[in-house]
Amino acid sequence: MITADPAIVVATARSWLGTPYHDQASRRGVGCDCLGLARGVWREVVGDEPFLIPPYSRDWGETGPCEVLAEGARQMMPEISPADARPGALILFRMAPRAIAKHVGILTAPDRFIHAYERLGVVEETLTQTWARKIAFAFLFPNSSSI
Template sequence: MDEPREVAIARGWLGTPYVHQASTRGAGADCLGLIRGIWREIHGAEPESPPPYSGDWAECGGVEVLWQAALRHLRPVPADAPLAAGQVLLFRMREGAIAKHLGLVSDAEGTRFIHAYTSHGVIESPLTRPWAGRIAARFRFP
């Protein structure tokens, strides 16, 4: 079975250094930048430009900014649907905190994901129980 286009695109970003607010394959990306880059390759121009944001942008406020943006542009996946390659994962890094990290399921079994992670760049990681427990929502590209 062929891997979904989103996964093939994300694999092309592996090894891209982590650069806050960046979205350039091979030069730099953060987790949002990776998802933005996948969007551009599939759809062309981005539907909106993210405003400047600090590294701790989600630590105060209480507004689910990233979740709201995902709802505007991606298709929600029901919580009871199985994990599947190509799904965008939205993570809540701490219980009760705003969801602020993104990744993409990279295998058919839902055991791995690709994301841009501080100090590591764009990597493929096992979707371990601690990571899976942080998933706040899942989406698909339109």
């Protein structure tokens, strides 16, 4: 699968900076959560979303046998090792030990990422060691011509 130009992914993600946080929304400048940010970048870089996103809980400590976000991403994006993630990669965070991955961000530099965070909205910040240790999965956006 041909992947999207990382510079385009990063520029698109940066165009969402300042979007207010709104649970389960995905509208640039209006409101989004972390998954809504990824969905919006997908729409702008790749095209229409391939399937509807069902409602989901906000519980970062949620446990269970299925990595719902990772399984969904695997259906439409090439998976890479988190250690191989570079700018433009979608990264999924496991926010609590033994919990499923429930937070999403987009790498913008080896040490920076963009995500939507409650009370802050869409922000770009340093990928500290604390954040980096929580990365559980990484994926690449496909090129629109390869889906």
